[in-house]
Amino acid sequence: MAKDSKLEARLKAVLDGLAAAxxxxxxxNAGTVLSMAVAAHPFDEQEAHLLSGxxxxxxxxxxxxxxxxxKAxxxxxxxxxxxxxxxxxxxLVAFPTAEELGAALAAGTPVPADIELPAPVEAEPQAAGPAAEPETAGPEAAGEPAAEPEAAGEPAAEQETAEPEASEPEASEDRSGQPESVAIAGDFAALLGGAADWAPELDEVQMEFHAPTLSWxxxxxxxxxxxxxxxxxxxxxxxxxGAFGSFDGANHELNHGGGTITIHYRHDTKDITIS
Incomplete structure (x- = not known):
């Protein structure tokens, strides 16, 4: 299979995995979907070659x-x-094969307007259990005298109306100019519970946005x-x-003595600091 055909097949497998989810x-989970796509269409020797990172x-x-x-x-x-x-x-309905899907992506072909959503797969009905026995009637249904009603005329106790507590407004989070997500992708993802190192799509390596400092x-x-x-x-x-905030630059190197560290990243300046 040609290199482009393999990539198209993996992209098709990614969409199939997302459709199943x-x-x-x-x-x-991004890592799970990508791993399934690679397992279905394994890397050849050239694709398995490790890059500098x-x-x-x-x-x-x-x-x-x-x-x-x-983008599509x-x-x-x-x-x-x-x-x-x-x-x-x-x-997936309009372009059912990897080749058709890849060609549509390359040409920017939109999905035809007359293509309908695929029908959801219905779950198999569960076997019906034994019919429930009718509940035993209470004493009134059995003919026993009902309890005498309480005497009317006594004023009902007034209920105190509780005043609603004022809730403090939540602080707004300014995300303007920020990406959807930022990850620390490196050779320690497995230590954080990730399925693989150098996998920026994994949930385990995502950073949290801190609005007051505009930092991740x-x-x-x-x-x-x-x-x-x-x-x-x-x-x-x-x-x-990478290092010094360079786009696609060299790796950051961290010589760590062990313990807890915090990594900070500002997207507006590309500054990366460790504390």
């Missing part, structure tokens, strides 16, 4: 190519995972050692920053 009613060439190509699916409006990437859109579901921060606890990482934007290698 949508059927289950939720978003998909320790990332397989084919893996970087795949994560970068998923931006085409986002067929999927979205968020902090809660990846999800297929209705347009993406219709694209992440605190990690690492054993003593030397580590490498980059800042990756929007769960992809398409936009990443």
């Amino acid at each position: 949508d059927q289950d009613g939720g978003n998909a 320790g990332v397989p060439r084919g893996y970087k190509a795949l994560t970068t190519a998923t931006a085409k699916l986002v 409006g067929w999927m979205v990437k968020g902090r809660g995972g990846w999800a297929i859109t209705e347009e993406g579901l219709r694209a 921060v992440r605190t990690v606890d690492l054993p003593a050692g030397t580590y490498s990482f980059k800042i990756a934007v929007n769960r992809s290698w398409a936009e990443n920053y």
Whole structure:
């Protein structure tokens, strides 16, 4: 299979995985979906070659190519995972093979307007259990005398009306000019519980936005050692920053004595600091 054909097949597998997650009613973990796509269409020797950052060439190509699916409006990437859109579901119907889907992406071909959403797969009905026995009637139904009503005329006790507590307004979070997500992608993701190192799409390596300082921060606890990482934007290698905030630059090197550290990143200045 040609190189471009393999990439098209993996992109098709990514959409198929997202469609399956949508059927289950939720978003998909990016790392899981990408791993399934690679397992279905393994790397050849050239694609398995590790780049300077320790990332397989084919893996970087795949994560970068998923931006085409986002641009086409067929999927979205968020902090809660990846999800297929209705347009993406219709694209799987309109372009059922990897070759057709790849050609549509390359040419910017929209999904025909007459393509309908695929029908959801209905769950198999559960076997009916034994019929429930009728409930035993209470004493009134059985003919026993009902309890005498309380004497009327006594004034009901007045209920105190509780005044609602005033709630403090939540602080607004200014995200203008900020990316959807920022990750610390490096060779220590497995220590954070990630499925693989150098995988910016994993939930385990995402940073949190701190509005007061306009910074993205992440605190990690690492054993003593030397580590490498980059800042990756929007769960992809398409936009990443290395040493000195250089776009697609050399890796950050961290000589760590062990313990907890906090990594800070400002997207407006591309400054990366560690405390």
